[in-house]
Amino acid sequence: MRIGSVVLIIASLSWSGCASLSGSKDQFYVCSYDVAWDAAVLSVKDRPVQVADKDKGVIETNWVEVEGAERTYGIFDREGFGNRERTRMSIAVKRLNDVVSFSVLETRQRWHLKGGVGQQSTRWWPIDPSEEAEASVTDRIRKTINEKGCVTT
Amino acid sequence: MRIRSILGALVIASLPVIPAWAEMTPEEIKKMVDEAVKQRLEEQQRREGGMERREEAPPGAQYPVPVGPMTDVKVERPGEERVPLSFGSTGSGRLVYAKPFVAAPKAIVGGYFDIQYRSQSKGSIENDYGGTSNGFDQQRFIPFIYADVTEHVKFASEMEIEHGIREETGSPNEVSLEFGFMDYLINEKVNLRAGIILLPIGKFNLLHDSPLNDLTDRPLVSQYVIPSTISETGAGIYGTFYPGRTSKLDYELYVTTGPCSYNNDGTPRINEAGGTMDSRQRTCPSTDGLDINNGKAWVGRLAYSPMLGVEVGGSSYYGNGAPNGSYNSLSISAIDWTFQRGPFELIGEAAWAYARGNSRSISSSTGFPVGALLTAQPGNSGLGIPPQRMNGYYIQGNYHFMPAFLTKLSPKRFGEGSTLTAVIRYDRVNTDLDNFNGTGGFGNLQQISFGLNYRPIEDAVFKISYQYQPMAFNPNANSGLGARIHDNALVISAATYF
Numbered sequence: 001m002r003i004g005s006v007v008l009i010i011a012s013l014s015w016s017g018c019a020s021l022s023g024s025k026d027q028f029y030v031c032s033y034d035v036a037w038d039a040a041v042l043s044v045k046d047r048p049v050q051v052a053d054k055d056k057g058v059i060e061t062n063w064v065e066v067e068g069a070e071r072t073y074g075i076f077d078r079e080g081f082g083n084r085e086r087t088r089m090s091i092a093v094k095r096l097n098d099v100v101s102f103s104v105l106e107t108r109q110r111w112h113l114k115g116g117v118g119q120q121s122t123r124w125w126p127i128d129p130s131e132e133a134e135a136s137v138t139d140r141i142r143k144t145i146n147e148k149g150c151v152t153t
Numbered sequence: 154m155r156i157r158s159i160l161g162a163l164v165i166a167s168l169p170v171i172p173a174w175a176e177m178t179p180e181e182i183k184k185m186v187d188e189a190v191k192q193r194l195e196e197q198q199r200r201e202g203g204m205e206r207r208e209e210a211p212p213g214a215q216y217p218v219p220v221g222p223m224t225d226v227k228v229e230r231p232g233e234e235r236v237p238l239s240f241g242s243t244g245s246g247r248l249v250y251a252k253p254f255v256a257a258p259k260a261i262v263g264g265y266f267d268i269q270y271r272s273q274s275k276g277s278i279e280n281d282y283g284g285t286s287n288g289f290d291q292q293r294f295i296p297f298i299y300a301d302v303t304e305h306v307k308f309a310s311e312m313e314i315e316h317g318i319r320e321e322t323g324s325p326n327e328v329s330l331e332f333g334f335m336d337y338l339i340n341e342k343v344n345l346r347a348g349i350i351l352l353p354i355g356k357f358n359l360l361h362d363s364p365l366n367d368l369t370d371r372p373l374v375s376q377y378v379i380p381s382t383i384s385e386t387g388a389g390i391y392g393t394f395y396p397g398r399t400s401k402l403d404y405e406l407y408v409t410t411g412p413c414s415y416n417n418d419g420t421p422r423i424n425e426a427g428g429t430m431d432s433r434q435r436t437c438p439s440t441d442g443l444d445i446n447n448g449k450a451w452v453g454r455l456a457y458s459p460m461l462g463v464e465v466g467g468s469s470y471y472g473n474g475a476p477n478g479s480y481n482s483l484s485i486s487a488i489d490w491t492f493q494r495g496p497f498e499l500i501g502e503a504a505w506a507y508a509r510g511n512s513r514s515i516s517s518s519t520g521f522p523v524g525a526l527l528t529a530q531p532g533n534s535g536l537g538i539p540p541q542r543m544n545g546y547y548i549q550g551n552y553h554f555m556p557a558f559l560t561k562l563s564p565k566r567f568g569e570g571s572t573l574t575a576v577i578r579y580d581r582v583n584t585d586l587d588n589f590n591g592t593g594g595f596g597n598l599q600q601i602s603f604g605l606n607y608r609p610i611e612d613a614v615f616k617i618s619y620q621y622q623p624m625a626f627n628p629n630a631n632s633g634l635g636a637r638i639h640d641n642a643l644v645i646s647a648a649t650y651f
Contacts, residue, residue, distance in 0.1 A: 058398075060398070073261075073612065073650065074263055074612050074651045075610070075612060075613050075649050075651050078263075081261070081299075090398045092398070105398060107395075107398075107399065114365070114611055115360070115362055115365050115612075115650070116264070116265055116295075116297055116650060117263070117297050117299035117309045117310075119309065119332065119334065119346070119351050119359065120359045122299065122307060122309060124341075124393070126401065126458070128461065129461075
């Protein structure tokens with residue numbers, strides 16, 4: 001059945017995609033979990049925190065709206081739907097004996113990514129995360145951790 | 154300085170003779186004269202400035218003429234601008250401008266346009282006139298209006314004018330409201346929508362604009378099995394959940410006016426040649442826009458994106474398409490997928506439709522007893538039995554690139570923001586899975602498309618594609634019932650948002 005084959009291909013692509021497109025960057029430190037957790041919490045203190053579960057090692061901030069890159073609309077370069085973007089940061093802290101790992105990932109979306117005003121267009125669309133924003137959080141964690149005497153593996 | 158002295162003398166001469174002068178000190182008199190001179194100088198400067206401005210003013214109107222706030226229109230008498238727009242408002246013919254979107258502009262007017270040239274090897278383009286092999290077509294001119302009414306209330310609409318405005322009726326040349334709805338945003342998880350809604354069956358129906366698509370022609374499955382563009386009047390909810398760190402779940406669920414699967418005489422409108430195309434309300438003989446029965450249709454789509462660049466969606470539509478007194482449902486189910494990785498994209502969708510009881514008579518006015526097998530129905534091959542089951546799918550690969558030598562050659566035309574896209578798509582559709590007469594049916598189609606397009610900016614595109622159709626249908630064949638053919642076509646088009 002050809003349709004069945006198509007579904008199978010899609011499922012396998014989706015499965016492999018999950019493994020290959022995670023997007024986050026992990027960093028490892030020789031450090032106690034408590035120190036690592038505090039550093040992670042401190043790194044997103046400028047954002048509203050939605051989830052901070054120390055047992056699971058997950059911190060998720062709420063959405064924060066920011067001004068995105070300027071984008072005009074149509075062939076007349078009109079200002080149409082604005083440049084609104086919003087970001088959300090999530091940090092996963094994992095422990096393995098004396099080593100802790102941090103995984104920092106930003107989720108970024110843009111209001112009205114492209115096209116006209118179809119009912120799919122005027123909503124938040126996922127876009128690539130900002131490497132600068134992720135690096136900023138990662139740097140804060142590194143700085144705090146280093147001040148506490150922990151070292152990078 | 155000279156002017157100041159002259160003015161001083163004139164001022165002193167013009168000052169009224171006041172007896173009190175005798176009592177004033179020389180300093181007070183000097184101060185009074187200085188103030189008077191200063192006042193005269195300022196008056197003179199104002200006059201000269203005014204003359205200069207008049208000299209600089211253009212002799213006639215310059216375009217664009219700056220437009221002031223349209224709220225001024227209402228201000229015909231003091232205080233009227235504070236009266237909210239209602240039946241209590243007064244005014245002359247200018248009241249037509251007293252609309253919120255004019256008084257406080259929150260509406261965006263735009264649209265898109267496309268034009269194509271098509272050359273086919275067989276004369277299969279122009280139906281009813283024996284067929285031509287090439288021609289121009291201005292297929293879609295679509296103005297839209299979008300309005301942020303408030304932070305929580307949004308309005309969007311799209312007018313569709315296809316093939317120019319034509320006078321002939323009963324053809325697919327359309328002037329219609331493709332969609333027009335109001336949203337009430339509650340939160341991201343649940344929002345309300347009501348109006349003429351694009352039905353979320355598959356993904357293509359929701360994102361069908363010509364400038365968005367990398368090939369000129371829509372996928373066959375999105376024409377025959379999912380009759381894009383399909384929109385119906387209704388209401389429902391939509392929203393988004395975030396079940397994981399990187400995942401996203403979008404849903405839409407609506408109840409709408411149901412399908413129109415039958416003509417007034419009870420003959421089916423779903424056939425091999427057109428698939429489900431004529432089951433849309435916009436093509437229905439019912440002229441009031443209302444359903445042809447008391448039933449409604451349900452439609453919903455669930456799309457899961459485990460991470461950025463990956464999305465798999467499932468959707469379904471179900472409604473009674475028969476007039477009151479009969480119940481023959483039309484159901485369409487679809488899955489769609491999108492994978493993006495760097496410059497590569499793999500997109501597509503597959504759909505299945507089931508028109509229950511479509512091959513049997515629902516009324517004696519068809520010339521067949523109720524329940525009898527229909528034969529010799531137009532748009533169907535062989536014995537002319539209308540189909541009940543159909544399916545189809547497409548898979549499309551896109552590769553976005555821009556050669557460095559082109560950018561070097563002309564940075565303005567091939568620089569940042571511009572892109573070339575190579576496209577390949579495979580289409581397969583069969584609008585009569587019940588057909589066993591050996592002809593394969595009119596809607597047993599297969600097509601491979603190779604395309605290349607150039608986007609100077611994201612919102613405008615020039616496309617060229619070659620289509621090879623190992624299995625095609627020629628409605629203009631001499632038999633009068635069409636014939637199975639091998640065809641191929643060159644399609645050149647342009648489309649842009651404006």
